[in-house]
Amino acid sequence: MTLDSKVPAGPLQNKWDSYLESVKLVSPANKRKMDVIVVGTGLAGASAAASLGELGYNVKAFCIQDSPRRAHSIAAQGGINAAKNYPNDGDSVWRLFYDTIKGGDFRAREANVYRLAQVSNAIIDQCVAQGVPFAREYGGELANRSFGGAQVSRTFYARGQTGQQLLLGAYQALLRQVDAGKVEMFTRREMLDLVVVDGKARGIIVRNLVDGSIEKYAANAVILATGGYGRAYYLSTNAFNSNATAAWRCYKRGAYFANPSYVQIHPTCIPQAGDYQSKLTLMSESLRNDGRVWVPKKKEDVKKPAHQIPNEDRDYYLETRYPSFGNLVPRDVASRNAKSVCDEGRGVGAGRAVYLDFSDAIARQGQKAIEDKYGNLFHMYAKITAENPYETPMGIYPAIHYTMGGLWVDYELQSTVAGLFVAGEANFSDHGANRLGASALMQGLADGYFVLPFTVGNYLAREKASGVTVEHPAFKEAEADVKRQINGFIERGTKGDTTVNEYYRRLGEVLWDKVGMSRTEEGLKQALGQIAEIKQGFETNLLLTGTSESFNKMLELAGRVADFIELGELMTRDALHRNESCGGHFREEFQTADGEALRDDENFAYAGAWQFKGPGEEPALHKEALVFENVELSQRSYK
Amino acid sequence: MSDDMKLNLRVWRQAGPEAAGAFVDYKAVPGISEHMSFLEMLDVLNEMLIHRGEVAIEFDGDCREGICGQCSLTVNGQAHGGERGTTVCQLHMRSFREGDTIVVEPFRAKAFPVIKDLVVDRGALDRIIAAGGYVSVNTGPKPDANGMRINKDISDRAFDAAACIGCGACVAACPNASASLFTGAKITQLSLLPQGDAERNRRVARMVDQMDIEGFGNCSNLGECEAACPKEISLDNIAVMKREYLRAIFSKF
Numbered sequence: 001m002t003l004d005s006k007v008p009a010g011p012l013q014n015k016w017d018s019y020l021e022s023v024k025l026v027s028p029a030n031k032r033k034m035d036v037i038v039v040g041t042g043l044a045g046a047s048a049a050a051s052l053g054e055l056g057y058n059v060k061a062f063c064i065q066d067s068p069r070r071a072h073s074i075a076a077q078g079g080i081n082a083a084k085n086y087p088n089d090g091d092s093v094w095r096l097f098y099d100t101i102k103g104g105d106f107r108a109r110e111a112n113v114y115r116l117a118q119v120s121n122a123i124i125d126q127c128v129a130q131g132v133p134f135a136r137e138y139g140g141e142l143a144n145r146s147f148g149g150a151q152v153s154r155t156f157y158a159r160g161q162t163g164q165q166l167l168l169g170a171y172q173a174l175l176r177q178v179d180a181g182k183v184e185m186f187t188r189r190e191m192l193d194l195v196v197v198d199g200k201a202r203g204i205i206v207r208n209l210v211d212g213s214i215e216k217y218a219a220n221a222v223i224l225a226t227g228g229y230g231r232a233y234y235l236s237t238n239a240f241n242s243n244a245t246a247a248w249r250c251y252k253r254g255a256y257f258a259n260p261s262y263v264q265i266h267p268t269c270i271p272q273a274g275d276y277q278s279k280l281t282l283m284s285e286s287l288r289n290d291g292r293v294w295v296p297k298k299k300e301d302v303k304k305p306a307h308q309i310p311n312e313d314r315d316y317y318l319e320t321r322y323p324s325f326g327n328l329v330p331r332d333v334a335s336r337n338a339k340s341v342c343d344e345g346r347g348v349g350a351g352r353a354v355y356l357d358f359s360d361a362i363a364r365q366g367q368k369a370i371e372d373k374y375g376n377l378f379h380m381y382a383k384i385t386a387e388n389p390y391e392t393p394m395g396i397y398p399a400i401h402y403t404m405g406g407l408w409v410d411y412e413l414q415s416t417v418a419g420l421f422v423a424g425e426a427n428f429s430d431h432g433a434n435r436l437g438a439s440a441l442m443q444g445l446a447d448g449y450f451v452l453p454f455t456v457g458n459y460l461a462r463e464k465a466s467g468v469t470v471e472h473p474a475f476k477e478a479e480a481d482v483k484r485q486i487n488g489f490i491e492r493g494t495k496g497d498t499t500v501n502e503y504y505r506r507l508g509e510v511l512w513d514k515v516g517m518s519r520t521e522e523g524l525k526q527a528l529g530q531i532a533e534i535k536q537g538f539e540t541n542l543l544l545t546g547t548s549e550s551f552n553k554m555l556e557l558a559g560r561v562a563d564f565i566e567l568g569e570l571m572t573r574d575a576l577h578r579n580e581s582c583g584g585h586f587r588e589e590f591q592t593a594d595g596e597a598l599r600d601d602e603n604f605a606y607a608g609a610w611q612f613k614g615p616g617e618e619p620a621l622h623k624e625a626l627v628f629e630n631v632e633l634s635q636r637s638y639k
Numbered sequence: 640m641s642d643d644m645k646l647n648l649r650v651w652r653q654a655g656p657e658a659a660g661a662f663v664d665y666k667a668v669p670g671i672s673e674h675m676s677f678l679e680m681l682d683v684l685n686e687m688l689i690h691r692g693e694v695a696i697e698f699d700g701d702c703r704e705g706i707c708g709q710c711s712l713t714v715n716g717q718a719h720g721g722e723r724g725t726t727v728c729q730l731h732m733r734s735f736r737e738g739d740t741i742v743v744e745p746f747r748a749k750a751f752p753v754i755k756d757l758v759v760d761r762g763a764l765d766r767i768i769a770a771g772g773y774v775s776v777n778t779g780p781k782p783d784a785n786g787m788r789i790n791k792d793i794s795d796r797a798f799d800a801a802a803c804i805g806c807g808a809c810v811a812a813c814p815n816a817s818a819s820l821f822t823g824a825k826i827t828q829l830s831l832l833p834q835g836d837a838e839r840n841r842r843v844a845r846m847v848d849q850m851d852i853e854g855f856g857n858c859s860n861l862g863e864c865e866a867a868c869p870k871e872i873s874l875d876n877i878a879v880m881k882r883e884y885l886r887a888i889f890s891k892f
């Protein structure tokens with residue numbers, strides 16, 4: 001199968017409009033007869049489910065948490081981008097598009113990114129109309145701040161809780177449709193399989209997490225908005241229930257998985273404190289607006305308290321190496337630099353940390369101003385570390401944060417399985433090899449509010465009523481597969497001696513060491529071996545308690561870890577095949593003289609989409625060539 | 640600094656919604672460091688139980704950074720534990736002393752039935768929001784966001800109310816198991832903002848009715864909710880709700 005991106009013809013600026021003019025519409029009477037499943041109710045899923053319900057479709061929405069308001073999106077801190085140009089600092093749709101393409105190190109599809117920039121402004125209008133309390137200036141207009149990888153201030157925010165406020169907006173719109181009877185909400189459910197009939201997505205199998213029963217749901221189309229797979233690394237900034245299971249099971253049913261090795265390591269997280277640690281906490285990138293990153297110039301100074309190190313002995317390495325972007329270089333650049341100064345032995349704290357220092361900003365703007373902007377982040381930092389960041393600089397270190405890779409989708413956000421659409425972090429579409437700050441929220445809401453309502457309609461308009469119900473044999477088969485896997489865990493679980501978490505932590509360590517911030521051919525090959533060992537152990541020596549017919553979080557986790565192990569292998573494979581460095585994918589063999597990522601556009605300007613070929617078989621790689629008609633590929637420079 | 644605090648835990652265990660529950664004691668649990676969060680401490684205990692062949696303790700949590708509202712434990716009789724303005728996932732073991740006995744229970748309220756062990760069903764809170772906690776606008780073209788200027792103080796006050804994480808600690812802390820702080824916060828946010836004005840009467844009437852339908856108790860201004868709230872949502876929100884409610888029933892809508 002060749003990958004057809006279905007990008008409309010015509011100039012970049014007109015593609016989306018001409019697409020909209022050409023889409024087929026579904027009449028109101030027919031919409032009422034169409035069922036759409038939305039899996040995941042974070043920003044992407046909640047906005048899609050609400051919008052489709054408003055249009056008149058019958059929507060069934062599913063999430064793992066006990067309420068859609070708790071999706072991982074709730075934790076996004078810093079903000080959301082849009083090309084409004086309110087500060088009049090030269091922003092435009094074109095510039096947002098260009099920054100995003102460049103920030104992604106020229107590994108994203110032009111047409112998708114341009115559309116994202118185009119609809120960005122409508123997102124802000126929509127959210128304000130919903131009553132989202134964005135930060136405002138004294139004159140009553142909306143406030144903006146700047147984020148990494150951009151020289152304009154285009155980020156809208158709601159204190160340090162932007163994701164929360166945007167998600168609550170989408171959640172409320174969703175519940176309004178629940179009240180109207182157009183959306184049926186299923187909480188505490190986990191999708192465990194996709195049902196495909198005659199090549200089309202026709203439904204899902206889910207586990208009811210409260211009583212363990214297996215449920216089947218049929219529909220005319222399925223939307224997956226299940227978030228990213230950063231938790232494959234065990235330690236990450238992602239919420240606990242974030243997982244790859246839904247996407248991975250779709251992969252096994254025929255959806256291609258694109259660029260799995262493109263993961264983002266966020267430069268400013270609270271460093272790990274101990275082995276028991278279950279997750280890492282992000283300190284929003286917005287802090288780099290006012291905080292200055294430094295380490296001591298001399299190794300001897302690393303154990304001294306920060307205030308005893310005079311200015312001339314501090315190395316503000318981002319400011320000196322990247323004079324034009326300074327502390328606001330993109331995340332991949334900031335992360336790699338933090339790692340390299342720590343590798344040199346100049347890390348502070350336990351050795352794996354750099355300072356993020358607010359003393360200049362506090363002196364210049366006063367503590368109150370800093371508190372207004374970042375109060376909740378400072379509070380969180382103090383809670384976790386028992387240190388006061390108003391007085392001593394924060395210690396920060398990079399951590400896994402976001403996954404650019406995901407299920408391959410075309411311009412309509414449709415996967416390689418007809419009728420399966422993928423939105424938000426779960427798809428691979430818009431961020432190439434590195435995502436800029438404040439653009440995941442933008443993408444999730446763009447997909448859900450402004451893209452899927454049209455593209456799903458365009459699909460459904462061509463669909464005749466399929467007559468497929470949950471009585472179809474394909475549902476029975478998928479259900480039996482799911483039950484077999486669950487029963488397997490329970491049975492094996494009584495015989496082994498290593499817990500799910502112990503395997504999970506091992507997997508995380510391998511991925512972080514070898515498929516993390518910098519990668520080598522040798523390391524990646526070792527990782528493949530180590531992952532195979534973990535897989536072997538997990539399949540033969542698992543220790544698990546409890547039953548399948550009740551609430552059982554460890555059982556849920558077992559399924560997710562099984563998928564992370566397999567996905568980890570695919571991530572490694574993908575990283576190994578890509579003999580270049582780009583964005584978050586840094587192969588030590590491929591770097592410029594001054595240590596920046598060295599792309600190979602001649603051989604690797606494509607999205608790599610992997611096709612599942614059966615258990616134990618090597619997956620097949622398909623390439624979607626990335627054609628750049630509007631931007632010139634250049635070596636990224638933030639100097 | 641201690642990496643082995645030898646804490647004793649009394650944990651509520653309940654096999655299912657219909658089953659009778661009881662406290663189970665876990666004495667001198669090894670390997671608890673004062674740097675752990677409360678949920679990480681439970682992770683350690685669970686790993687120990689699984690290695691002993693016992694069933695792990697079920698508890699809720701997701702973001703583990705105080706924003707999703709999924710964690711919901713009553714610690715030593717207080718929702719989210721004794722530290723002000725803190726969710727239990729952000730409560731660190733350093734706030735306990737070596738050798739302490741800690742009692743861990745689910746959030747208790749008639750409207751929050753127990754699912755298993757420390758996990759409860761808070762679906763009632765979603766149903767209150769579904770009854771009107773929104774601005775009724777569809778997705779589609781809207782006027783430019785800066786077309787409507789909103790006074791910064793009003794916007795900040797709306798934000799303070801909107802910061803609610805919907806965890807239900809206010810309900811668990813209230814002797815009447817009232818959901819007034821939760822409901823009042825949403826009503827306040829939307830009635831302060833011009834966007835919410837058009838349907839403010841209908842909203843408050845429906846949301847307040849839904850609270851009653853769900854079996855939440857009445858508010859008698861005891862203030863326990865505010866004290867337990869991890870986001871320190873102010874009691875003033877309840878006053879706003881009551882005012883809005885009176886306004887609604889005295890006007891036609």
Ligand SMILES: Cc1cc2nc3c(=O)[nH]c(=O)nc-3n(C[C@H](O)[C@H](O)[C@H](O)COP(=O)(O)OP(=O)(O)OC[C@H]3O[C@@H](n4cnc5c(N)ncnc54)[C@H](O)[C@@H]3O)c2cc1C
Pocket residue numbers: 039040041042043044045062063064065068071072073074075076077078079080162163189190191192225226227228237238239241242243245246282284401402423424425426437438439440441442444
């Ligand atoms: C700490 C943090 C801060 C961030 N800050 C920012 C920021 O400031 N700006 C920005 O642009 N981006 C930010 N991001 C990134 C951004 O928050 C996420 O990329 C985005 O919210 C993802 O949204 P989503 O809708 O795709 O998925 P999610 O919000 O992850 O939602 C996934 C949904 O899928 C459900 N689900 C998953 N698997 C299943 C299954 N098998 N069955 C049923 N349901 C399932 C979940 O229950 C949930 O409802 C941040 C990320 C983190 C971790």
Ligand code: FES
Pocket residue numbers: 699700701702703704705706707708709710726727728729
């Ligand atoms: S786990 Fe999210 S608030 Fe505690």
